[in-house]
Amino acid sequence: MRMRDTFLKPMHPEGRKFVAIFAVVSLVLFLIWEPLGWIGVGLTVWCYYFFRDPDRVTPTRPGLVISPADGIVSLIEPAVPPAELGMGPEPLTRVSVFMSVFNCHVNRSPVAGELVKLAYRPGKFLNASLDKASSDNERNALRLRMADGREIAVVQIAGLVARRIMWWKKEGDWIDRGERFGLIRFGSRLDVYLPDGVPPLVNIGQTMVAGETVLADLGLEAGDDH
Template identity: 50%
Template structure:
């Protein structure tokens, strides 16, 4: 299915399949299985071994990497992460995405923009994807704390990694991978200068965390507080458009 074009008129073929396990997680799954076999086979402690083997399956599931169908409309900004929309705020972009870093990329302009925060639980897919196509201009790692990623202050206090993508027409989107209480490593798949397609895999965070997205000025979200969204598929916003959207939890 990868690379196949599908549309809303019925073109393409779709069928369910088991998601692949990302290479980054295979070693952890194998290690978990081997550890669980010690009490199960060597020590004959089934009451401990079987739950540990079940936990091993959970490790593999955490690193699952399903295929996604990426909307190709030029103005569409897609979600970089699976998870729950927990915060929508008007904020200044992070300093690391604004200041002149000497690379020739001007960064994001100063002034309030809309930040969408996506919380990823341990049950969500943790592969992050590019919200737009373009060139990676910045990848800035910032050490920090590991407080609850669901809190607003996590944007400024937690360990995090800022990424800036710029399209040929000058549109730039910044987003931030934020470690949480359990997460202890942010793994990038890209570096400055790389060209990425919209929805391309750009990194992951282990194990439960958050991603903040900074929309261009004058662009409002097309998602709601409390909405579950899907990386690479859910349209977060459309450039230059905005209107009040309301939903009812039920």
């Protein structure tokens, strides 16, 4: 890998207009007062890195559930999947990954499966690290059915700063594990609802890498050594 590739990451096309806006504002700030211009340059660089979209190496072993987001595991608890997905009233293990404004915000599918239900719901913009953000905030929920018939729910949740959830898939699409399916602008959270009886292999506070970090193993059941 060249040294340049360590610092210069590919940028998602969604970020181009925002970087352009930041750059123009920086030029205006230079005309007003040079120190303000340099602050603008710093914010422009931050905006570029916010929309970075690096390649990831997704594990290929069958049965693995991969983190859909970069960030920190903020919650692990039983919870009922969003009602709009129609997955029933029984609680499933929910793993929440909180993304700060410094994380890469491109979201990736945790498993390979058919997108059988896609449901967007407007809502509030509470701090995404709070538990009630799962029920109160703007969200986009995906129900994925794997080849063995089991299902996983993935929910994009807007945060305190985020105001725009994006997704690029539609119902009926097949999504590969690690494949990009969406993005949330400027701070947010991803919830994953694991199939019944599948334990998470991560802990609260653990750093996650979208498309790479193993979140669970579908071959394990609660009580197995892992």
